Amino acid sequence: MIKEQIPGGLLIAIEGIDGAGKTTLAQSLARVLEAAGARVVLGKEPTNGPWGTRLRQTAATGRLSPEQEVEFLLHDRRQHVEEVIQPALARGDVVILDRYFPSMVAYQGAAGLPLDEMLHANDFAPRPNLLLLLDLAPEQGLERIRARGDKPNHFETAQNLERCRVIFNQLELPGKVVIDASQGEAEVLRDVHAATVAALARRIAEDGGMNAENTRKLERLSAN
Known part of the structure; x- marks a missing residue:
């Protein structure tokens, strides 16, 4: 199958509190887009880098201060942007990220750090064309964490997740779409696919308008 290129690429970030279903959605969306002919790069933050x-x-121990966490996250993100995200976008790929800089703003913001300063510290990071916020009540997120056999870490308390949820919802960033993550996986993927098709249409339209070739490309990439 010939893989479709999107001029400038398409950057999709999936965000939300722990237990919202980000990893499951990222993998499902990647499969759908690959089947439709897109070249997909699937990433996760924090990465597996040093x-x-x-x-x-x-x-699991909570030994780092919020300031140290920010330092580590920024080093990790710079490497991710330089080595993975920017090259993939330059190739015309779809980049799907399981967490990105909004998570740092929400989680370290919930620990008391200024939101505007953390947003400014991430100016180097390309802004997503589509920011999918999986919105879920903390109690349900914790239930899902326990159901998969994991023990909540120091970030994963109802009080902290509620603070993070509030910040996620308050963030005003381009391309943000809020998804009801209390739905089943199929319903979430349906809503996300619709949002992705709309983002693809906007991105492809930027490439000389919706001519016959771009219309065909969008139809292929929108297949579900």
Whole structure:
């Protein structure tokens, strides 16, 4: 199958509190878009790089201060942007991220750091064409975490997740679409696919307008 290129690529970030279903959705959306002919790069933050690995290792103990967490996250994100995200977008790929800089703003913001300063610290990070916010009540997120056999870490308390949820919903960023994550997986994917098709249409229209070739490309990539 010939893979479709999108001039400038398409950057999709999936956000939300723990237990909202981000990883499951990222994988499902990647499969749908690949089947439709897109070239997809699936990423996750924190990454498996040296900074991301060190940060995840501390999640169960809470030994880092919010300022140290931000330092690690920014180092990790810069490497991710330079080595993965920007090259993929330059190739015309669809990049799907399971967490991105809004998570840092929400989680470290819930710990008391200024939101505007953290947004400014992430100016180097390309803004998503589509920011999918999976909105879910903290109690339901914690139920899902326990149901999959995981033990909640120090980030995953009802009080902290509620603070994060409030910040996620308050963030005003281009391309933001709020999805009801209390739905079943099929319903969430349906809503996300519709939002992705709309984002694709906007992105492709930027490439010389919706001529016959771009219309055909959108029809292929919108197949479900």
